[in-house]
Amino acid sequence: MRHLTTFVLSLAFCVPSIAIIAPSAKAQENSASIQAIKNERVITVTGRGERSVKTTKARIQLGVTAEGKTAIAVQEEIGRQANSIVSRLQQLGVEKLQTTSIQLNPKYVYENNRQRQDGFTGQTTVSFVVDIDKAGSTLDAAVNSGANQIEQITFIATDAELNAAKQLALQDAVKDAQTQSNTVLGALGFTAKTIKTINVGESAIAYPVAQSRLQAFAKDANSVPILGGEQKVDASVTLQITY
Secondary structure, three states: OOOOOOOOOOOOOOOOOOOOOOOOHHHHHHHHHHHHHHHOOEEEEEEEEEEEEEOOEEEEEEEEEEEEOOHHHHHHHHHHHHHHHHHHHHHOOOEEEEEEEEEEEEEEEEEOOEEEEEEEEEEEEEEEEEEHHHHHHHHHHHHHOOOOEEEEEEEEOOHHHHHHHHHHHHHHHHHHHHHHHHHHHHHHOOOOOOEEEEEEOOOEEEOOEEEEEEEOOOOOOOOOOOOOOEEEEEEEEEEEEEO
């Protein structure tokens, strides 16, 4: 008789274990911070400040115009008078003297509904800076030297005075923004907590202008009184405040 031997194969199955790890204190803190950011309330306010500075300088732009039959004749006349003007201004010691424009154009006239050229017109313009109390006499000297066009007179303060005014205007803008936020939040029963963001706007400087595009004809007139005004500096600051 044949004996049968039975082999029993035993298989062992390994079941992986899963470990549950509690979040760390740092992770809990980050989660709480994210939730706080989602729930925070923010008010955005823009404050404005303005300061005035007494002007001490005048920026003057003047020049000469001429007409003639040929371009060369006009150019020569403009050059002659411009050299005379510039030379006189240099003698007076004006600041920041420079040429700002040179023009030469054909001149047209209309006859019987038709256009025809009748010579040329030319113009050159210079600008310079001078103390306000010397502006009137400087204008007279320029006119006596050939200037027949006063384009513009602008009053300005020094860079140091404008910078000081800008700092004060920024301080005023911050106070204005905080006052606005406190007023609104107080009316609603809330209290300001922290400033979240600060945005400083570009400062704007206003230049008072005395005259624009004046014709100067009388060369023997008394000096025109030039009275400077105040130059204004505006600043703005935007705050985001949590409450």
